[in-house]
Amino acid sequence: MKRSTIVFCGLAALLIAAIGCSDVKRTPGKVYMPDMANSRAYETYSANPVFADGRTSQGPVAGTVKRGEEYPVHIEMDQTGDTANYYASRALPNPFDSLDADQMKETERLYLINCGICHGAKLDGNGPLWKDGDGPYPAKPGKNLMGSYASQLTAKQRWQVITYIKSKQGK
Numbered sequence: 222m223k224r225s226t227i228v229f230c231g232l233a234a235l236l237i238a239a240i241g242c243s244d245v246k247r248t249p250g251k252v253y254m255p256d257m258a259n260s261r262a263y264e265t266y267s268a269n270p271v272f273a274d275g276r277t278s279q280g281p282v283a284g285t286v287k288r289g290e291e292y293p294v295h296i297e298m299d300q301t302g303d304t305a306n307y308y309a310s311r312a313l314p315n316p317f318d319s320l321d322a323d324q325m326k327e328t329e330r331l332y333l334i335n336c337g338i339c340h341g342a343k344l345d346g347n348g349p350l351w352k353d354g355d356g357p358y359p360a361k362p363g364k365n366l367m368g369s370y371a372s373q374l375t376a377k378q379r380w381q382v383i384t385y386i387k388s389k390q391g392k
């Protein structure tokens with residue numbers, strides 16, 4: 222074998238070894254559809270140069286009405302402890318004169334879950350949480366201290382529960 226051939230083979234072997242080894246260490250292998258793992262879209266809550274306020278997560282457009290909130294309450298919440306807003310609230314008209322059969326069924330369900338446990342399925346203030354004083358709730362449903370249910374029921378559902386109660390009281 223010629224000397225130049227031996228040198229050439231030696232160099233070639235070194236080169237292959239060098240490329241082969243370093244390559245295996247540095248490249249983690251082929252990534253199939255990398256866009257699925259590394260989204261091109263901006264991550265939620267990340268900084269964003271596209272919007273003037275620099276935020277990716279934009280609030281709803283002004284005037285947007287949340288589903289179920291199409292009956293907003295236009296009176297300010299009472300922060301001072303006086304009853305002016307209580308009387309203001311009494312002037313609000315109920316958007317539901319009556320409920321159809323499906324609404325009645327759904328509203329009865331809402332009443333029994335959210336109110337009936339204390340106020341009773343018969344609206345007699347004797348639900349399973351009171352049970353003539355044997356229940357776990359310390360107070361009998363009465364007047365003036367009922368808490369807000371704004372976080373449990375939408376404005377629409379609250380109006381419907383009121384309509385449900387009034388229709389039962391009528392009987």
Ligand code: HEC
Binds near residue numbers: 358360361382
């Ligand atoms: C955890 C028990 C409980 C639940 C649930 C409950 N209530 Fe009451 N509610 C009471 C009690 C106790 C009172 C009486 C408070 C008092 O005597 O000061 C009361 C009072 C009331 C009053 C009279 C309030 C006033 O200030 O005159 C109304 C109206 C009322 N509840 C409606 C509802 C409606 C509607 C729901 C369901 C959305 C509901 N309650 C759910 C316990 C409950």
